[in-house]
Amino acid sequence: MDNNIKYRTYRTSINIFLFSYYGNSKVYEIPNGKSTILPGIKYSILTILFGWWGFELPWKGYQKIKYSLTVLHINFHGGDDYTKAFSEMDYEEKTIWVYNNLKRELFEKTNIETIDIIIDLQNEYLQSESNITIESNIIFLTHKLKKLNIINLRNSDLEEIINKTKQFEYRAK
Known part of the structure; x- marks a missing residue:
């Protein structure tokens, strides 16, 4: 879009x-x-x-x-x-839900495209690793996002996105 x-x-x-x-x-x-x-x-x-x-x-x-x-x-x-x-039409339900349920401060400094990228990266990480902690997930995401020049998100922001993703998956079960 x-x-x-x-x-x-x-x-x-x-x-x-x-x-x-x-x-x-x-x-x-x-x-x-x-x-x-x-x-x-x-x-x-x-x-x-x-x-x-x-x-x-x-x-x-x-x-x-x-x-x-x-x-x-x-x-x-x-x-x-x-x-x-119209901007949400190209995204999966999970991405839209996570984006729409972020805290206002985080919602204002990111966009749905960035959330979609983070969810894709997180899925990649979950498939490649067996010993997963929130800290290791944040380190992985931070490293990958820096390569994509997405540097405006703090660790606490990434933690919220990860938690919202888990909430969506729990809600969907």
Whole structure:
């Protein structure tokens, strides 16, 4: 996945007499530095022009107006962000689970690709060694990650990733 691309969808709400439509646009690929609001303008204009004019049943209140305001709010705040979902599509469930369950501090200084690499390295280590301790696993990972120029993770970070991997495997049983 290209880290310089954002994936967004935009919403529209059209209500004309008895006809009502509330839905999403196609997925737009937006390069970093480009506006996330501009692709949603046409959907917002459709909503402004046709989002308010449906007939309401008394018990539904102002639902069509509420939908229209929600659409405009979402579109003018850059649409619905699908970047994370699209970036996770290429990874196994284990990698996604470990990445999504990291402590916030670690989550902010790593990415899913690095977690995938660490899990692959750890699997390699587990297959090659018989006497495995957490310390020896961390030494192995640190050595391999340095070769890949991944040097921003401390031993405690690696220990957390190893523990989260074990939690996933225990949870999966």
